[in-house]
Amino acid sequence: MSKSAIFYILGLLVVLVLVLVGLLTANAVVNARGTAAEKPRFDLPSDIPWNRIPWKEFPEDFPYDQVPWEDLPEDTPWEQVPWEKVPWDVLPDELASKLPLESIPWDVLPDDMPWDSLPEDLPWDKIPWESVPWSELPTDFPWESVPWEELPDDFNWQAVTCEHLFTEILPYIPATCVNSGWEIYVCEKCGYSEPRETEPTGVHVYEGEWLPVNPATCVEEGLEHRVCVQCNVAEETQTISPTGVHNFDVGGKCDMCGLQQLTLRSGSATKQYDGIPLSAENYQKVFGTLQSGHSIVAVYTQLNVVSVAANVFSVTVVDDEGNDVSDKYQITYEYGALTLTKKELIVTTCNATAQFDGNALVCHDYNQTGLAEGDVLKVTFVSALTERGTCANVATVRIENSKGEDVTANYAITLVFGTLTLT
Ligand SMILES: [Zn+2]
């Protein structure tokens, strides 16, 4: 091995040792710097359900500067975030620019919100000033902290200073009978709009078909209803008139109300007038059955005048205590015929003969056959002979019954006039 070769190897070894020492030293320096320069950071997992976190219970030293504000879900309870603890002044620049400013509930910020601590580089142009409820900001809002000069060119100054005049109200969500609705109020000066809740109308809306609750029967009212189309709860009802239509079985009984059909036919009779009214006081049951204990009381027609007439009758159904139970029956009447014929009556006026002596000759006697018992025959003579000769002894007749009523028409009358003769 030559001398130069040995130097060469030694040289390599020295270089190797130097390199190793240098590497170790550099590593130690890096480690030392890292430990000294960075505070220990909480190791927040990426999947924290921020919207379910009880913010108020966080420890004093919670690292708000590590909260991924820009990624928090929309339903984060912003009003619970203890904004006064958020280290606004130490928020990294890039984080401040990502704050979800439009989601911060400015009106619910605590009174002791550290406005003065807002980072200077807060992206003012991103604050949705139009949405800031200025009237509800705390009285100690540090207006002097707002870097007005940094606001964007298109900043809506009027929205900040406007005393709104809401003249336009736009429908948004209509109120219903039980639920409030929403309207959009638009300021005519600045265009600012805000939703406002409206009262429920309190008026149910009934439309459409009535639906049966209880159907009407032949005799009982039914009930139908319909439900409010808005709340589906309130309902209105109305009664349905009874149908009046019975459902009779083969025996004539309504299977809904028990009404019983009856058909009754009165008898017939014929006679010649005899002064006694004609009647036929009997009936026949043509159809239907009486309930046990029920009986019929009938009232019939009496015929006094020669004619053919229906034997009209009416009945009352009574129970065994005499109570009228006719309303349990639907009665159909059929009528027999009453036929009263005329009675023959012959009235014969008298004959008379006399010598003329200047006086009129009359004869007021008569015979009759056929007058009914109880009737009265009244004969009125019209003839009086006043000169020699002959004439019929003419008379008119009228028959009255015992009540004085004219019953002449009930007779077939034959008048046989006698003769008056003056010689
Ligand atoms: Zn306005």
Ligand SMILES: [Zn+2]
């Ligand atoms: Zn309703």
Ligand SMILES: [Zn+2]
């Ligand atoms: Zn019925």
